[in-house]
Amino acid sequence: MNYNFSKVVNNMKPSEIRELSKMASSPGIISLGGGMPSPETFPTKELMEIMEFVMENHSDLALQYGNTLGINSLREQISKMLDRTENIKCQMNNIIVNSGSQQGLYELGAVLANPGDTVITEEPTYVGAVSAFSANGIRMEGIPVDREGMKVELLENTIKKLISEGRKPRFIYSIPTFQNPTGYTMPVERRKNLIEIAGKFDIPLVEDNPYGQLRYYGEAIPCLRSMPGGENVIYLGTFSKVMTPGLRLGYTIAPDEVMEKFNLIKQALDLATNSFSQYVANEYIKREIIYKQVEINKKIYKVKRDAMVDALKSQMSDISTFSEPEGGMFVWLTVNKKIDTRQLIPLAIKNGVAYVSGQAFTTNETQKSSMRLNFTFGSEEQLVEGVRRIRKTINDST
Numbered sequence: 001m002n003y004n005f006s007k008v009v010n011n012m013k014p015s016e017i018r019e020l021s022k023m024a025s026s027p028g029i030i031s032l033g034g035g036m037p038s039p040e041t042f043p044t045k046e047l048m049e050i051m052e053f054v055m056e057n058h059s060d061l062a063l064q065y066g067n068t069l070g071i072n073s074l075r076e077q078i079s080k081m082l083d084r085t086e087n088i089k090c091q092m093n094n095i096i097v098n099s100g101s102q103q104g105l106y107e108l109g110a111v112l113a114n115p116g117d118t119v120i121t122e123e124p125t126y127v128g129a130v131s132a133f134s135a136n137g138i139r140m141e142g143i144p145v146d147r148e149g150m151k152v153e154l155l156e157n158t159i160k161k162l163i164s165e166g167r168k169p170r171f172i173y174s175i176p177t178f179q180n181p182t183g184y185t186m187p188v189e190r191r192k193n194l195i196e197i198a199g200k201f202d203i204p205l206v207e208d209n210p211y212g213q214l215r216y217y218g219e220a221i222p223c224l225r226s227m228p229g230g231e232n233v234i235y236l237g238t239f240s241k242v243m244t245p246g247l248r249l250g251y252t253i254a255p256d257e258v259m260e261k262f263n264l265i266k267q268a269l270d271l272a273t274n275s276f277s278q279y280v281a282n283e284y285i286k287r288e289i290i291y292k293q294v295e296i297n298k299k300i301y302k303v304k305r306d307a308m309v310d311a312l313k314s315q316m317s318d319i320s321t322f323s324e325p326e327g328g329m330f331v332w333l334t335v336n337k338k339i340d341t342r343q344l345i346p347l348a349i350k351n352g353v354a355y356v357s358g359q360a361f362t363t364n365e366t367q368k369s370s371m372r373l374n375f376t377f378g379s380e381e382q383l384v385e386g387v388r389r390i391r392k393t394i395n396d397s398t
C-alpha cells in the first residue's frame with residue numbers, strides 16, 4: 001500500500017528522547033537523558049489503599065465514561081490545592097482535566113492556532129511542546145533563555161517583527177519556573193514584564209508549571225497566573241511529578257471562552273480523561289497525601305541535585321558551564337562551541353552514559369554545544385559516575 005501521509009506528520013521529527021530511551025535501556029548505560037521521576041517517590045502504599053477505596057465506593061462512576069472537562073469533585077480539589085500551593089484563585093469551571101499536561105499542550109495548539117500560524121516559545125524549550133505544536137502545524141519562534149529564563153527584553157521587538165511579517169503570534173508559551181530543559185527560573189521583575197508585554201499586544205500567555213512545587217533552594221517566586229494582571233494566563237499543571245506520571249493526569253486553567261473550545265477538542269481526542277485515575281487523584285488531594293508527598297520528593301531530589309551539581313563542579317567546571325537549579329529535574333550543561341553534543345551521543349553510549357543534546361529542544365538546530373542532564377531518576381552513585389563518563393566522552397572526542 002502506498003500511504004500518502006499528511007504534511008503535518010511528514011514534518012514531524014522523531015523525538016531524540018524516545019530514540020535515546022531505546023539505547024539507554026541497554027544494561028550498563030547510565031541514563032541522564034529521560035525526564036522521569038524516581039520510582040522511589042511513587043506513593044505506592046497510599047495509592048493501593050486509595051484504589052481499593054475507589055473500587056469499593058465509587059466503581060459505578062470510576063469505571064464509567066466521565067464529563068469531558070473532568071469529574072467535578074477533582075476539579076474542586078484542584079482549585080483548592082492551587083489556592084493553597086500557588087496562590088491561584090480559580091473556579092472549578094475554569095479547569096479541564098487532561099490525560100497529562102501533554103494533552104493540554106496539544107489542545108492549546110488546536111484551539112488557539114491554525115496550521116502555519118506562529119507561536120512564541122523559549123529557546124530552548126520543552127520537546128513535548130515542540131511536538132504538540134508541530135502536530136498542529138504550528139511554526140515556533142524562539143526567544144533565547146539566559147540564567148533568568150526567557151529574555152523578555154527581546155520579546156517586544158520579536159512580536160513587532162512578526163506582526164510586520166503578518167505573523168502575529170497566537171500565544172506565548174513559557175515555563176518560567178525550573179524550566180525544562182535549562183532548570184532556570186524567571187525572577188519576579190521579568191515575570192511582570194512578560195505579563196505586561198503579552199497584555200499590551202493582546203496575545204494569550206501560557207504558563208506551563210510542572211515543577212513549581214519541587215523547590216530545593218531559595219524563596220518561592222509567584223507563578224504568572226497568581227500575579228496582578230495574570231488572571232487570564234492559561235496555566236498548565238500536572239500530577240506527574242507529585243503523584244505518578246503513569247496515571248496520566250494533568251490540567252489546564254483557562255478563561256471561560258477558551259474552556260468552551262477545549263471542551264470541543266477534548267471530545268474529539270478522547271471524550272474524557274480516565275475516570276479511575278481522576279477518582280484516585282481526587283482522594284489523593286482530599287486526604288492531603290499530595291502535600292506530604294511533595295515534601296518527601298523534595299528531600300529525595302535535593303540530595304540527587306546536590307550529587308550531580310557537586311560532581312559537575314569537581315569534574316566539569318574547567319571545560320563547561322552549567323546551571324545550578326534551585327528546583328525541578330534538570331541541569332543544562334554547555335561545553336566548548338566546537339563540540340556538537342548530538343554527534344557525540346554514540347561515543348557517550350559507548351562510554352556508558354546517555355543525555356539529550358541541546359538541539360532536541362529547539363526548532364532551529366541551535367544549542368549544539370549544550371546537553372540536558374536529568375538528576376531525578378538515577379541513584380547518587382549513578383549520577384556521579386554518569387558525570388564522570390560525560391567528562392571521559394568529551395576528553396575522548398578532543
Ligand SMILES: Cc1ncc(COP(=O)(O)O)c(C=O)c1O
Binds near residue numbers: 035102239
Ligand atoms: C514543561 C513540561 N510540560 C509538560 C510536561 C508533560 O507532563 P505530563 O504530560 O506528564 O503531565 C512535561 C513533562 O516532562 C514538562 O516537562
